[in-house]
Amino acid sequence: MTTERPLRADARRNRERVMLAARDAFSANGEKATLDDIARRAGVGPGTLYRHFPDRETLLEAVYRDEISALCARGEALAAREDPSEALAEWLRMQFDYIKARRGVGIAVKQMLGTDSPTMIDCKTMMRVAVGDLLRRAQEAGAIRKEVEPDDVLRLVHGVVMSTEHSPESADRLLGFVLDGLRPPR
C-alpha cells in the first residue's frame, strides 16, 4: 500500500486548472492542441503540467475519464424512465451530443483506443455497466433482440458517431437504421 498523502493545496488547484484548459483546448483544436500551450493557458509552467500528467496520453485520459463518468451518471438517471426502449434511445442520443460538443476529445481518444491502459479499461467498464442496465430493460420489454450484448450497442453507436462526425445531419437517420437492426425479427 502506498501512503496516499493528500495533494498540497496549490498542487490540487493547478491540476484542476490544467484539466480545464486541456478540455477546452482539445475540444476546440482536437488532437493538435500543444501541451505547452495548454500549460500557458492554464497559467502554469510546462514542468508543472508534465509532473501532473507525464505525457500527452495521460492528460487526455484524465479529461476523457471525467467526461465519460458524467455521461454514465446521466445514464443512470435515465434508467428510471417508464419506456425502456425510449430510455435507451435517449441515452444514445446523449452520446451524440457529447461527441458533437467535444469533437476534438473524441478524435484524440480514438487514436489511442487500442491502448489497454487502466483508465481506458475503467471507462469501458463504466460504459458497459451504464448501457447494460438500459439494454436489459429494453430487452425485457421485448424491444431489442435477446442476443444483443452491451458491447454490441456501444460499438455500434460509437461507430455511427465516428462516421457521422462530419455529417451530423445524417446521424439520426443512421442511428434509426441501426436500432431497427437490433429489434427482434417479428
Added chain:
Amino acid sequence: MTTERPLRADARRNRERVMLAARDAFSANGEKATLDDIARRAGVGPGTLYRHFPDRETLLEAVYRDEISALCARGEALAAREDPSEALAEWLRMQFDYIKARRGVGIAVKQMLGTDSPTMIDCKTMMRVAVGDLLRRAQEAGAIRKEVEPDDVLRLVHGVVMSTEHSPESADRLLGFVLDGLRPPR
C-alpha cells in the same frame, strides 16, 4: 493550362519508391511513422520526399487514393454476381479485410477526414459510385429498403469497421445487425 511535362525517369522512380515505403510504414506503424524514416527506407533524401509530397497529409492522401481505387475496381467485378444482396455483403466484407490489412492507413486517414481536399472528394466519389451500383441492384431485388442511400451504406460500414478495429471478432456480428436494419420491414 499548365504545361504538363512528363516526370523525369528518376523522379518517377523515386516517387514510386516513396509511396511503397509509405504504404508499408503507415500500415505497420500507423500515424506515428516518421517521414524522414520513410524517406530513408525508400532510399531517398528527405528533400526528395517533400518535393513530391509537400506534407504528411499529401503523402497519406496519395497512398490512400491508390488503395481506394483498387478497392473500387474489385467492387466493379462483383457487380456481375447473380445474387445482388450477396454481392453487396461481399463488398462490405472486402472493406473489412482492407482495413484489417492496412490498419494504420485507416487510422491516419481518419484524422483528416474532415478536410475536403480534392483527393478526398475523389475518393468519396469513387466509393459512392461503386457502392451505388451494388446497392441499386440489391434494392431492385427487394433485399434493401428503397430509402437507403449510398452514403448511408458507406457511413455505416465505415463506422462498424472503425469501432471494431480492436475487436475484429465482432465485426461480422455487427455487420449482420446493420444489414438487418437496412432490410425492408416486412
Added chain:
DNA sequence: ACACTATCCGGAGACAGTCTCCGTTAATAG
C-alpha cells in the same frame, strides 16, 4: 509567530520530427 522541510513550481534546454534551402548531380534535348 517562526522556522523547517517535504512538496511543488516554472523555465531553460535536450531531443525528436517536420519541413526548407540551396549547392551538387545527372537526365534529356539538340
Added chain:
DNA sequence: CTATTAACGGAGACTGTCTCCGGATAGTGT
C-alpha cells in the same frame, strides 16, 4: 558531346514534447 535544367539530398531552422533542477511555498511542529 555539351548545355540546360529538372531533380537530388543533406544541413539546419523551426516547432512541439518532455526533463532537470534551483528556487519558492504550503503545511507542520514548537
